Every structure is written in C-alpha cells, then in structure tokens.
Amino acid sequence: MTALVDLSRRPGGTFALFAVTLLCLVAIAAPLIAPYGPNAIAPASRLMDPSLQHWLGTDQLGRDILSRLIFGARVALGISLSVIAISLTAGVALGVGAALSPRAVDLVIVGIFDIVTSFPSIILALALVAVFGPGLGNVVLLVSIVFIPHFGRVARAQTIAIRNSPFIEAEKVLGAETWRVILHHVTPNIIGPIFVLACMDIPVVITIEAGLSFLGLGVRPPLASWGNLLNDGYTYLDQSPWLATFSGLSLMLATLGFALLGEALRDTLDPKLRKNL
Amino acid sequence: MTEALLTIENLNVSYRGNGRSAHILDGVDIKIGRGQSVGLVGESGSGKSTVAFTLLGLLADNAEVSAGYAAFDGRTRNFAARETASLRGTDIAMVFQDPMTALNPMFTIGTQLVDIQRRRFPRESRKALWARAEAVLADVGVQDAAARMHRYPHEFSGGMRQRVVIAMALLVEPKLLIADEPTTALDATIEAQVVEVLHRLRQRTSASMLVVSHSMGLIAELCDSVVVMYGGTVVESGKVADVLHRPRHPYTQALLACEIDPYAAFDPSQDLATIPGNVPDPARRPQGCIFADRCPARHDRCRERPPQRHARDGQNYSCWLEVA
C-alpha cells in the first residue's frame, strides 16, 4: 500500500496508475461496459460521426468504435501480458542458468542473446511472423522470442553480481541443492529490476502487435485489435477521421501509462532514489 | 611551555536532518603543542573522526559547528565558518586510512606529488618541485623513487601507496599532520614498516601530529600524549605512559582491560574482559555522565554532568569519582 502511495508521488506516477488501472478494468469488464458487440455490423450506419448512440462514431461496417476499442484493449493487454510472461520466464531461466553455468555454456547463451538482439525488435518480429504465418498464437510465441534476451541479459548480470555474495555461499555451506539456492535466494533478489523492465516492455509489445496487425501480419480481422482498427481508420481516413484518431489515442494512452509506471516503479524500488523523495 | 599549535575548547558538532538532531561532539577540548604528537583514541561512535574532519573543514553541509575558543598557529580561527578549508593542504595535511581515496588513478605519482606542492610553492619550477618530490618519496622508504615517480597508483602495493600519501602530506610542509587510521588497512609486517616511517618522521620534522585510531597500540607507538574519547566527549587525556599505566576514568580502565596481551599468563577458562552495553545514541544523549550506563562504578551523582578533574601530573579526566 505504501508502495502505491510512493508510486503516485513520482512524476507521472498518478497518471500511470490511472491509465493502467483504467486499461485493466476496461479489458476485464469489456462485455459489461461495451454498449454494442465488437462485431455487430450495422450497414445502415457506416462511418458515422460521434453521437449519443455511438459516442465515438462507427467504422466502415457500421460497428461501434467505442465497443471495438474496449474489446481491443482485451487483445492488446492479453497479448502483451502473455508475451511478457513467456519471455520473462524463459529469459530469467536462461539468464540465471548462464550466470551459474560453466563458461562454455554461458558463452553459447550470451551468443544467442546477441544474435537475437542484433536485429531491431520490430523487424525480427516481422520476419518471424512472415515465415511462420500470422495468427494470435504465432504472434504471441514469436514476439516472445524477440523479448527473451531483454530479460535474459538483466537476469544474467544481476545473478553474476550476487552469485558469490556471502549469503549465497552460506546456503552452499549449509548443503543446499542448487535448485533451492536459485529459487529461494537468487530469484527473489534479482526480480525487482526485471519487473521494472517488464513494465517498460509492455508498451513496446503493444506497439509491435499493433504494427503487425496494421500490416496484416498480426491478429486476423474481424478480431478487434488496435492495430486492425488503426489500419481500417487509415484506409477510410479521407471519409472519417474518427476511427484512426481514437485507436491512435488508445494506443498512446496505454503505452504512455505502462512506460511511466515502469519508470516510477524503478525509482520506487531503488532505495537510493527513495530517500530523496 | 610555549603556546600550543592548536587549541580548541568546547567544540560542539551536531547534525540536523529528518526533524532529528544528533549531537556528535559535545564539549571537546583538544590541545596540540608544537612538534608534539597527540593520539585520539576511541571506538566506533566516539566522534574521533569528526574531530579530524572538523579541523580539515570537511564536515557535511548539515553539520552545525560551534567552539568556545579555537586557535591555530597563534591566530584565532572560526572552525564553524569553514575558514579552516584554507588551511587544508598548506598548514594542515591529512593521511587517510584508504590511500586510494587520496590518489587520482588517472595521473602518475610524480604528477600528483608535484601538483600538491603548487599551492604551497607557487613560484617554484616544475623541475624543482619534481626533485623535491623524488627526495621525499625516497625519504619515506620508496625504493627506486626516480623510476616510481612515473608510475600510476594501481602499480603500487597498499603499503607503498600509504607511503606515497605520507610523502604527499609532507611535501606541503604542514604544521599539523593528521593521520586517520593510517595503518588499519595494512598487513602486520607492512604496518610495522609504515609505523617505522612515521616514527622516523617524528624525529625529523617539526610538524605536530594528530593520530586518530581505535588502536591503543598504534597510539602508544607514535604519540606523546593521548586523548580518550567516548560518545562524542573527551573522558580522559594525558601523557601516553601515564594514561596507559594509571588510567583514571572508568572507561579508559575498562578499555585497557579489554586489550589482550598474548604473552601474559592467563587462565584459559577465564572470560575475556568486555564492556557490556552499547554506545549511547547521539540523538538521545544522557543528561549526566555519558558513560554512566555502562560504568561499573556508577552511582547517583552520575545523573549529573561530571566535573573536569586535573591531576597533578597533567592528566585530565571527567568523572565524579575522586581517584588518588
């Protein structure tokens, strides 16, 4: 609780908490709060301006933009959280493993990290999806691969920093098995910075997913992904600016919220910065 | 006796922060005669390093300093106004515990030994300063000084670095040399070498010396007189031999009882001496005697501030007990 108060007092912290909470609530309660179904087509009311019936207007098939954006939040959050969960778990496992393994194993793992990170994330994701084909499952899995080295590197560096510290050695002297040392003593002490990184990576994943969907390589229409919405809005920009504007704004709100949360979290977790508050 | 080089009476230092105020030094009196070597001994939290930092004007910004009377080299000084910062590196030089804090890893020893003299001798040529540095470096026992002048700090061992720092302090020809735990980080045989260097120096220079240390052994080796500090106050002072052989304050007595002489006969089943209890919290100092909580000879009067007593042989102590 005090951590939350502390968070909200950071620059941008209040906004970050508000944006992220709003996004999560909307995603969870989508079927309850969306005024229409996300795919309810109404050919009679195509590309309408915002009105009392349709607060944010309708798209080229007469679907309610607000409802689609609300369901789109589900897709964006669902994909980004799955990607982060997969890449964080795999990255931490590989990073900690590399730090505690013999030098040869460490070199191989670090080498793989280097190869993956030498490509810009969006290009690599694009290439992988182009090869393995679009679709929800593929997008999640392939984007996860792109993010594994992020977590792997931090986990490895943090583990190297503490692997010879007295409290780890004390466990070894007590006769603790390696898995116990990793699970109970290494992981809890390296996970803080990794959570911060995760927060900062969520908006990147959201943009990559949107980008892929925009290019038709991500989530397949008619599923309401923000990227798809943006693509539609772009196509009909000359007839109605609302779809593009509102889907772009949602994307901005989400990325900004998570990015600021990550930064605030980093400052909160760093005891040196905490004192200066 | 002529006038002392340094006199400080009733020195108080406190820190304010987070709505709390901590009294680190409380009424400290220190006098260092010309050419004299004074030891400042105490355990952690005694405030001994704060005294050294005050003399150098190195206290943090939130420190409040006040002194009843302070004079250095015949002039009154205001240690509270950080005026002393101008004495640093000219009239007062310092040897720190960790020599690496005093040496810049980016420059050769020679460059640093020359630069340190610039403020003191602005008119001398670089060549003359270099020659002086080389001579002093050889003086403190650095072999092959001419070649070593061109080396970087990391190329020196710990003992050699400490000699370089001592040379650095000597080059400014200070009137007062402050050594803060000068041998604590060194190995025993290297410590012996550095102690020997400092010992030789004592005989050679006219500078006064203030040795700050937790080690009574080091003070006994290097100093004429000793000031024993506890919890930010001076509890006893006097000639080293007198204080060692006839400690008058109960704290000094207890501290000396904790010293181990490995050559003395002892009963292995007997407990080692300790001083039970903890050093008082500087934010909540007791009204009366600072040592009362841990003192074996405590009685009712100790709730009041103890008087300063002056024994005939020049030993001072502050305690309610009258010691013969």
Place this chain on the structure above:
Amino acid sequence: MNALILKDAVIRYDRLTAVDGVSLELRRGETLGLVGESGCGKSSVARAIVGLQPLAAGTLTIEGETLQDAPARRRTDLQRRIQLLFQDPAASLSPRMTVRSLLAEPLKIQKSHSPEAWTRIVALAESIGLGQQLLSRYPHQLSGGQARRVALVRALAAEPSIIVADEPTAGLDISIQGELLNLLRTLRGRLGLSYLLISHNLNVVGRVTDRVAVMYLGQIVESGPTADLFRNSAHPYTRALLSANLTLDAGRRRERIVLSGELPSPSNPPSGCRFHKRCPLAQPRCTREIPVLQGRPGERSFACHFPLRSEPAPAPQAIAG
C-alpha cells in the same frame, strides 16, 4: 582423535596456485589458529575446508572419513559437519528472508524439520540472547551484534562438529570482541565443537587458540602449541610477524624486526625458501633449496634451513593497567 585432517592440499585459481601443499590437523575440542598476511592463502584453506573451493590435490578427512573417498551423497552429509562463520555475518543472511526462515533453513535443507528440532533452535537462540520478537525481522532490521548471533545460530542449527571462523573479530570494537570470543568458547564446551580460527589479529589468536599454524605465500612455515610458538618461534617469518604486532609494552617494541620489501605475488613465488628475499637471516642455500617442514605434525614443526634458537621463555608479564 582428530576432528579434521587436511593433507597436502593444493588450491588453484586458473593458473595461480594460492595454496601449495598445506596439511592441518584439528583435534577434537580444540581451537586451531591459522594466521598470515593477505595473499598467504589462509582464506583459501578455509573455503576449501567448508567446500566452497575445490582442492586441486590433497585430501580432507572429517571425523575419520575421507571426503574424497566417500560416495557423493555421503559427501554432502560430511561437508555439513563443517560450518563457516563469515567475516561479514550481516551479508551472509539472505536479505529477503525473515530471521525465522533463515534459522529454519538448515532444517529444511536437511529435511529434518520437526517441531522438536525447531524448539531446540529457538531455545539455542534465546540462550545467546536472541529473543523471539526478532524472529519476524529482516536482516536489515537487525543490529550488527544481532546479525552475528543469527548467523551463528543458523550455522549451529546444521549441527556441525567443526566451526571455521573467518576473521570473526574483524571490524569489532575491542570492548565487544571479548563478548563474542567468550560466547564461542562457551559453545565449544557445551556443544562439543572444534574451531578453526582464521585471523590476522595476533592478540586474539594468542589468547584463544590451543595451537596455531603460520602461513606464508601458500605454505605453512611453522606450527605448534600457541604459547610455545609465541615465545619460541623458530622461523624468522613467525618471529617478524609476531614482533610486528603493535603492543602497549614498550619493552617488547624494541625487539621489533621490520622486514624489508613487500609480500611477493603467489603467482610467481621466489625460488628455494619462499621467504628468502625478505628474510634477514637468509643464506645462499635458502635461494636454492626448498626447506621441508620438520618436526612432528601437530607438535612443533617449522620449514627453515636455519631456524632461530629457542631462548628461554620470558617471564609472563601482567597486562598493563
């Protein structure tokens, strides 16, 4: 009966041989001191004995069983019989664990967690002044002395027979170091422990150890009963090391032998006797021939071609004051 025998131990870090043929015997119920300056290898010996550093050669025998001959499972059990007290006890406590889980850790590791075992640990903690109210604290909420005790109880909870103490009094004020040493002595008798005490504090070693071994550049140069070794050292290095100890006794100060030169690097030790370059008594023979450790192991032994004659022990003197 020996609690621990280290025989011809060699410890290497990559190409550097930090310990070169060290043998030690720790008798049951005694305190053995291991002294020397930085780089002499005393910490490496300690780390090898507690299993943190592999031996490149040599054997470790714990209570009659040689570790190197034991099957893998038995090795872990044997190794647990030796516990280490770290130089910085606060840093040896996992920062995100409460005192309660820290103290329960040895039981969980040995899978011997039972209410009785836990009661025993809590009782042990209380007997050395750690109240129950500390159990829910985290390491950073403990004072230095409390952290030291928690680390001690945790080590004892593993039910060791041997304790290796690495510089236990480093950084302690002299007024409280006695408290720790008294506690260690009491526990030694109560729990039937044997101690290996690694320290550079010669005063402490001289007072609390039964026997002592002196290391120089990865080798033992002299060992023997403490009182005898302090008064009649045969090796010039021991003599110089002991004389370098700062003392309140002005008389002893005058006998000081100040060695010239610095500690050579163990990566390139001098030929012959490793001490010859700094030895005030070195002869040509010392540069060629490596002196072997003479004398009975466990009793007085020294590695020197020209040992110092024993002088009659000076009469014991009272501590100043």
